[in-house]
Amino acid sequence: MSATRGWCLRLKAQPDFRVDLGGVLPARLAAMTADEVARVEVRHGNERLALGELFDIAALDGVAGESAPELRLDGDLSRFDAIGQDLDGGVLHIAGAVGDRLGLSMRGGEIRVQGSAGQLVGGEMTGGLIEVTGDVGDFAAGALPGSMDGMRGGTLIVRGKAGARCGDRMRRGTVVLHGDAGDFLAARMVAGTIAVAGRVGAHCGYGMRRGTLVFAGPLPAVPSTFVATHQDIVVFWTLLRRSLAYHGGPFAALPVRAPRRLVGDLAADGKGEWLLPG
């Protein structure tokens, strides 16, 4: 057994092809010796490569069992996909950009990226936390092609911008988006909460069935399939506002008084809601 709480993998050089890092998870590696970690094979194009050929491997300070298993990845990993896929515990720190499918289907644990990420960040995740300091690509918190549900739980925090179709078919969980969102934000959303502080693109809430969209920044253009309701929602708003305030930035300054509320998409039963503070 390893005597360390985890490992730091520092990228040696950019690979020739895209690398699938699925299965390279903190808890799995923490149970290995350095040699065993170096021999773990990952897909590289149509071939398999050992981690030792891609990364310099060093043990993290600390003793196993004192804290959650941890894995640190260092370097520009924009050619590395499926980082943290199926994660169910432990902590994954990435210093640099990452590729597609970050945290896809993860069930627990934390992924923190100091950089940007590609498509499908947090796609179909059911639990845990993902925080990306940069931008994310299309279909963040969304669904894989052919799948009925996108994000199903957990929290996704994006400090930068999100691409198109963020929250597509999202069913549960929370997305906190500090920057702008692309087209079709919350399209076909089934439930859950998305809070956005930046501008949103076209067709926001298209086909939205249920769920909550909070606009902490510029107010969006309201489509004709969304209508205002006028009931007192201060209780729910206080619960939600206090939760969002934890994420700082514009979410920390959400007004105390209840926001304007719109419901829609009326073409899809109209049970989704937009909250427009200010």
Place this chain on the structure above:
Amino acid sequence: MSSPAQETTSAMNAAPGSVTLNGVTIDDTFAEAFPMKATRVLITAHNETWARNAAVSMTGFATSVIACGCEAGIERMLGADETPDGRPGASVLLFSMSGKELAKQLERRVGQCVLTCPTTAVYAGLDEGEAIALGRNLRFFGDGWQISKMIDGKRYWRVPVMDGEFVAEETTALVKAVGGGNLLLLARDTDAALAGAEAAVEAMRAVRGAIMPFPGGVVRSGSKVGSKYASLMASTNDAFCPALTPLARRSELDDYTRCVMEIVIDGLTEADVSAAMRAGIAAIVARGAAAGVTRISAGNYGGKLGPFHFHLHKLLGGEGAA
């Protein structure tokens, strides 16, 4: 408060081993309590008046499990800074003999007394324990318009109602608890007994995790187990009835004791019941025998009813339940 050893006395009505503090005799006996199941819910509203209205209604007809299904009371009123939604509220404790009955009583009482009360919302008041439904089934009142929201790992239901929406947390927690802690206050007359009981209850209400479920926290119809009538499971506590002093087979009273009041305590833990009993005793002792309550005793059934024995003298010494 003096130590029991300093003021051991032989007052006229004192039983062997009793001690006297500030003129008040404290019997060498114990209150016998039994296990219960309990939960705590937090009710909030637009202002304290409506939070209290809901809490009073919800805890109505909840004095004794003998016939009410549960015992309930307002633990304390909550400031706006103590509640999940930043509004004034009330903390309510419910106790019952089984988890199933508690869940039934909780759902009925929240459904009829909180859901119906203007502007209210209801939240779990305990984090640890077996989950029981709070808003989980009440949501169906929304007839399909109800909305579920997960916020910070907790599920809330938003049910459209005529003043806006009723927000209820999905579940609260059920925990093992202690019911039936008690004090018997023996006084020279009704005025003195009431004044002493009121003072004791006021002091006991400062203890968190405990309630005194009877009207005003006080019960005048203390009971013993069983009856001469086979259909009754409890009947008047003849040993403490002044009307029966010369008649009952065994009376605990002397000719100078003409009114007895009982305070029953339910607590989330043994320590809570102990603390409440200790506060009540201290309040009576501080008033002194001159105020009219001359003796403090407790109800027990020889140790056969429940496993929790709160010895009054040990409470004086701060040792709690034995």
